[in-house]
């Protein structure tokens with residue numbers, strides 16, 4: 287059972303990061319869109335592997351960035367030059383991973399014919415724009431408010 291408990295702790299850490307870090311929510315939404323729209327592109331197994339590694343790299347960097355921030359805030363409540371450099375380096379790790387993930391995205395998804403295919407798909411099935419708009423709206427609310435913000439908002443509405 288210890289094995290399953292370690293999963294529980296790991297998921298608790300990921301959920302904490304999603305709840306508290308807007309950038310983490312942006313990364314998760316970006317990963318969702320990349321995954322869904324990848325079906326419009328010609329993707330080999332290797333392309334999928336590159337995209338999955340890039341996504342994992344960014345999300346992992348964000349998790350470690352949050353670890354560094356939490357440790358720093360616990361160790362030093364006020365300004366400290368070491369805290370500054372630790373936080374800057376952690377942010378640098380996220381930046382590097384995001385820039386290289388974008389580069390992977392360009393290499394894999396730069397397929398003008400597939401872009402035209404996406405446009406043709408929505409032109410021939412304009413009703414599909416409705417679920418796309420709905421999902422996009424939900425994603426924006428999720429990014430801006432976060433799961434806890436949404437929960438608190440619904441609770442307040444119910445109490446009224």
Ligand SMILES: Nc1ncnc2c1ncn2[C@@H]1O[C@H](COP(=O)(O)OP(=O)(O)OP(=O)(O)O)[C@@H](O)[C@H]1O
Nearest residue numbers: 307355362363364365366367369370371373374377
């Ligand atoms: N206690 C501190 N001492 C020195 N510099 C700090 C301290 N806290 C923050 N900084 C500086 O301010 C920058 C931003 O810090 P902050 O903790 O707000 O990180 P952030 O990346 O904006 O956080 P988040 O990812 O939560 O938005 C850090 O990269 C660091 O240069």
